Amino acid sequence: MSGKALDERVGYVRLLFKNRAYCAQSEKYWVTDQSQCLPRQIVFYIGHGELGSPAVLVSRNLFRPSLPSESWKEVEGQPGLRLFGRPLSDYYAYSPVREQDAYSILISHIFHCRKDSFITTENLLASWVFWTPLLDSLAHEVPRLYPGGAENGHLLDFEFSGNQLSFSQQQLEQLVPGPGSVPMPSDFQVLRAKYRESPLISAWPEELIAKLANDIEATAVQAVRRFGKFHLALSGGSSPVALFQQLAMGHYGFPWPHTHLWLVDERCVPLWDPESNFQGLQAHLLQHVRVPYYNIHPMPVHLHQRLCAEEDQGAQLYAKDISALVTNSSFDLVLLGMGTDGHTASLFPQSPTGLDGEQLVVLTKSPFRPYDRMSLSLPLINRARKVAILVMGRMKREITMLVSRVGHEPKKWPISGVLPMSGQLVWYMDYEAFLG
Structure with missing residues (x-):
């Protein structure tokens, strides 16, 4: 530092x-x-x-x-x-006994050609072989800002977390600063409340992602202890990227060998396409952890050299896999997001399929490119033992306020239809999405 x-x-x-x-x-x-x-x-x-x-x-x-x-x-x-x-x-x-000015010594060594006092070009280049991957791994990390002052000293405290260093997160008993004190961002940590009658966890993005990752690991460990395996369904998009990176790099005790990974939705593009949700999952998580190959379940959107053709019955194939491998078709945890139009997974407002009925997996249409999608249905999502909804960013503030006031209207607001039948729903929102 x-x-x-x-x-x-x-x-x-x-x-x-x-x-x-x-x-x-x-x-x-x-x-x-x-x-x-x-x-x-x-x-x-x-x-x-x-x-x-x-x-x-x-x-x-x-x-x-x-x-x-x-x-x-x-x-x-x-x-x-x-x-x-x-x-x-x-x-x-x-x-x-006698202190010498550093620059005086440096100039003297230069004058007398003391090469042993300097780093060689070869060693300097070799050091970048070591440092470059470390710096690249921090490319998406926002530096911790330190405003100065003794009252903010704890912002720089760090501790060992697994095999990594992480900033210490003090649980403050007093959320509201006392009289005469100036509120600082560090005064407000993880805020627990209710949203649509379900538990809400809100924090700054870094703390929120860390909390969600810890909760997922705790759920995984419990599921493996009880059932011998953990079935996790993940959404795509930009919001979960930081979560994937956190799970990949900071959770060495995660039971990956006993984890089955499923997709909540997929765009109808080849799996190697940059817009593929599976490709994002592969880049930010799968290539960094040891999940058995046969425990990874991408959506079959590309069959017989065609994309999401109804006659290929890709949705039915995925539904059969879920029924065969997931007990009672109840995922241990489903991770969802929420779009600015109130959609979740690839279930959009006024969607003719996926909002009700008996189908577990459906083909849907998106108002955004790529238009064709495959998605888990609301009835299947609501069978999960736990559903986590991650909402981040100031652009989500308006829909967050709107959805907080609506009832059960999945046709208009698909996210409002997420109501686990016997499981738990938890909302994870950063402060910008929750408070604006």
């Missing part, structure tokens, strides 16, 4: 050793050079900060460093000074 607006200027390299000991006694009984419960660390203090000068710090319960006396001297005691959560007296601390 770096930046001119940060509240503290300090540079260091800190090696903190994993501590496997636990001390039952109070900290006041710990002996600095013997206790195994004190942090064991080596810190190469580069400069600035509270110490103000370069130094090498080694925990007294680790070892006493041996440094050349002509170059290093022991730091004299500074009562009250604490570094990295411990008083300075907890460290063997050494600083250079």
Whole structure:
């Protein structure tokens, strides 16, 4: 982390050793050079900060460093000074006998051709082989903005999540700032309420996606524990992309080998077409996780070199697969979105099929290109044990307000027909969609 607006200027390299000991006694009984419960660390203090000068710090319960006396001297005691959560007296601390300006040393090494002090072109190019994929993986990540100030320090706190680092999400007890305080975005975290008589979870996009991904994983683990498998039906479009990436990169405990992936809807284009929902699923999720090939169920929109021809009976084939593999045709979880016209899946207003009846999978028409679609029907969706509806973006604010006031009118507003018969419906909305 770096930046001119940060509240503290300090540079260091800190090696903190994993501590496997636990001390039952109070900290006041710990002996600095013997206790195994004190942090064991080596810190190469580069400069600035509270110490103000370069130094090498080694925990007294680790070892006493041996440094050349002509170059290093022991730091004299500074009562009250604490570094990295411990008083300075907890460290063997050494600083250079004579400090030299970094630029003076740099210019001297250039003048004397000290090549060993510089990174070679070969090593520099090799480093980009390592860094480029990491930077590419962050291409869709919005940087965490830090407005400054002690009250916002927790915005930069991070923790280990699986094999990744993630920002810590503090659960604030007080959602409304007290008198005299200025509201900050961080004061408002995940908001739980009701929407159309169903649970609503609302948050900033990053927190919302993380919450939804965690809920999906929890549902998957529970389903595998109970039934030995997890049937998940996913929607396409742009909204779920961040979710797919989160599931792919941040959920190493997800039971992918026991997961069956189905599509909620598909555009009538070849599966390798950029507009194919399956292609989006493949690019952002499937190629990154280990789902057995036979557990992946794309919609059969391309049969006999034709797209969604009724005589090919692709919808009936998909319905048969669902009936054969999904107990009672009840998915464990169905992920839906909501369009600005109130459509969901590929069930559009005034659709002649899919809003009622006995069909599980139907061919539909869209007012947008590509016009021909295949979709799960509302009756099938409503058999699910859990339905999650993800709504994101300011452009959804108007339809969100409108749908909140309508009743059960699936012909006019297909999304209003999503009412699981015996399952649970949960809405996930970001603040822009929910509050504008």
